[in-house]
Ligand SMILES: Nc1nc2c([nH]c(=O)n2[C@H]2C[C@H](O)[C@@H](COP(=O)(O)OP(=O)(O)OP(=O)(O)O)O2)c(=O)[nH]1
């Protein structure tokens with residue numbers, strides 16, 4: 001039994017009324033679900049630095065600025081994650097799945113059609129509450 005919490009930088013990348021999603025490969029933890037791009041914060045990195053690195057590595061975006069939005073801890077049976085969620089509204093480049101994963105700009109109104117990791121429900125709720133059209 002371990003109490004280690006995995007610190008994850010998560011980017012909610014918004015462009016008009018759309019958000020960027022990537023499909024997690026089947027073999028990974030929570031595989032086959034759509035995620036907000038991001039990954040583990042490494043020793044010595046700030047969350048913003050980790051996010052910029054991960055978004056470049058995973059989807060080839062250059063982040064001009066990101067702002068901390070909220071944090072959420074979730075205990076999966078296998079591990080506990082601390083999702084450190086940032087909003088990204090300033091970036092350059094065209095999103096492509098550099099690890100071969102499908103990536104999509106999804107209208108906020110269509111988010112309910114996608115399956116996300118179990119931890120993500122509060123992110124979806126807040127996204128629609130703050131940015132969705134009534
Ligand atoms: N990126 C991301 N990870 C999420 C989300 N929701 C969620 O529960 N997670 C979890 C799944 C994983 O356990 C963890 C992210 O780890 P990861 O495996 O993607 O980390 P990484 O990109 O650094 O990849 P790796 O090279 O270390 O394998 O956070 C989400 O929306 N986006």
Ligand SMILES: [Mg+2]
Nearest residue numbers: 037038039040
């Ligand atoms: Mg990742």
